[in-house]
Amino acid sequence: MASERESIVVVGAGAAGLWAAARAAELGGDVLLLEKTPRIGTKVLASGGTRCNLTTTLAAPDAAHLFGTKGERFLRRAFRELGPRDVRERFRELGVETSEAPLEKVFPTSGRARDVRDALQRWATEARVRVRTNAPVRGVERGAEGGWRVRLGDGESVDCERLLLAPGGKSYPKTGTTGDGYAWLAALELALVAPAPALVPLTSEAEWVHALAGISMQDVAVRLIDPAASGKRRVLGERARPIVFTHRGISGPAAMDLSEPVARRAADSPPLVLQIDCVPDVERDELRALLIDAAGTSGAPSLVKSLARHFEARLPRRVVAALARQAGLASDNPPVASITKRERHALVEAIKGLDVPVAGTLGYDQAEVTAGGLALHELDPGSMRVRERDGLFVFGELLDLQGPIGGLNFQAAFATAELAARATAGQR
Numbered sequence: 001m002a003s004e005r006e007s008i009v010v011v012g013a014g015a016a017g018l019w020a021a022a023r024a025a026e027l028g029g030d031v032l033l034l035e036k037t038p039r040i041g042t043k044v045l046a047s048g049g050t051r052c053n054l055t056t057t058l059a060a061p062d063a064a065h066l067f068g069t070k071g072e073r074f075l076r077r078a079f080r081e082l083g084p085r086d087v088r089e090r091f092r093e094l095g096v097e098t099s100e101a102p103l104e105k106v107f108p109t110s111g112r113a114r115d116v117r118d119a120l121q122r123w124a125t126e127a128r129v130r131v132r133t134n135a136p137v138r139g140v141e142r143g144a145e146g147g148w149r150v151r152l153g154d155g156e157s158v159d160c161e162r163l164l165l166a167p168g169g170k171s172y173p174k175t176g177t178t179g180d181g182y183a184w185l186a187a188l189e190l191a192l193v194a195p196a197p198a199l200v201p202l203t204s205e206a207e208w209v210h211a212l213a214g215i216s217m218q219d220v221a222v223r224l225i226d227p228a229a230s231g232k233r234r235v236l237g238e239r240a241r242p243i244v245f246t247h248r249g250i251s252g253p254a255a256m257d258l259s260e261p262v263a264r265r266a267a268d269s270p271p272l273v274l275q276i277d278c279v280p281d282v283e284r285d286e287l288r289a290l291l292i293d294a295a296g297t298s299g300a301p302s303l304v305k306s307l308a309r310h311f312e313a314r315l316p317r318r319v320v321a322a323l324a325r326q327a328g329l330a331s332d333n334p335p336v337a338s339i340t341k342r343e344r345h346a347l348v349e350a351i352k353g354l355d356v357p358v359a360g361t362l363g364y365d366q367a368e369v370t371a372g373g374l375a376l377h378e379l380d381p382g383s384m385r386v387r388e389r390d391g392l393f394v395f396g397e398l399l400d401l402q403g404p405i406g407g408l409n410f411q412a413a414f415a416t417a418e419l420a421a422r423a424t425a426g427q428r
Contacts, residue, residue, distance in 0.1 A: 016396025169370025
């Protein structure tokens with residue numbers, strides 16, 4: 001049974017849906033917000049280790065650039081209308097002060113994701129958004145008399161003039177993001193890019209990698225390499241960010257930023273390789289000179305001691321052992337003077353490119369975002385309106401957009417929600 005026709009319905013009370021609902025209502029819209037779970041903003045509460053990295057310190061053009069050529073072009077208008085500074089200012093107005101952190105991150109000064117969720121909820125409440133929780137959506141379709149119909153799980157349906165879809169992707173499914181929206185879009189015959197977990201830790205089957213569990217390396221550069229691509233080692237992506245070795249493989253921003261190609265890799269394909277430049281600020285010739293000088297030092301210094309003299313904690317003992325094994329040295333920590341010229345060359349190459357075999361990822365349960373989603377060509381980038389589907393808007397994680405770790409994906413969620421809200425409320 002359909003209820004009285006609504007003006008604006010927003011599906012999904014996550015970061016994007018809450019922003020869109022509150023903003024559209026603030027601009028004069030009559031908004032009903034539907035959420036499948038018992039509470040709103042659950043994924044916001046879990047984000048950033050419960051700290052919520054809500055945007056970036058980067059300027060809007062630089063932030064958009066990190067979404068790749070296609071994403072940058074699509075987000076240009078959204079980030080111009082609502083850039084990172086604008087997001088911080090809006091949260092300040094909502095009572096949430098923000099602070100900057102390393103790697104261009106921005107967190108609530110309190111360090112509590114709950115403050116971000118509560119601010120969005122308060123904004124929606126004060127704007128008179130009507131919220132229905134425990135309202136799972138089973139599908140969307142054209143209304144009998146124009147507009148849109150939202151079919152709910154209990155057999156009820158809600159008709160509306162304008163429908164805004166922000167149910168999220170498939171990452172962190174325990175928070176309610178179980179990929180429901182993809183089926184709705186497919187039923188409307190819209191083009192989809194197959195979803196895949198992204199910003200997710202990588203797995204490795206190499207025991208020596210597991211033995212490094214707990215070690216973090218801050219000042220490294222990594223490359224994801226396909227060693228079987230046409231007989232060459234093709235580079236699939238590069239990042240200069242920290243990494244962390246785990247008992248399952250490798251995590252940290254650099255590894256997670258490069259996880260999408262791993263997730264999309266066919267199960268029967270040869271493993272990819274994450275190549276780590278352990279000292280990206282040091283050239284090979286300088287490394288060779290350091291090793292040669294160490295070999296001439298009295299007292300027969302060991303490899304670990306010699307490298308520690310120059311790099312302090314940047315090359316922990318267990319990492320040095322892994323480098324020595326990749327270089328084919330006779331032991332994990334030989335005297336530097338015993339290393340031959342050929343071994344020294346191999347050691348320098350290992351330091352500049354420690355190869356970690358990558359088997360896969362930890363999947364959607366550990367993914368921060370979902371790659372793939374509604375193809376961007378289906379949308380007007382100035383309003384998030386689906387082309388040839390008047391009154392239908394899609395934004396947030398349901399789109400084929402994903403940026404690296406560092407508040408970029410929250411920024412995209414808020415900016416695309418802002419455009420959808422303005423367009424819905426007639427404020428373009």
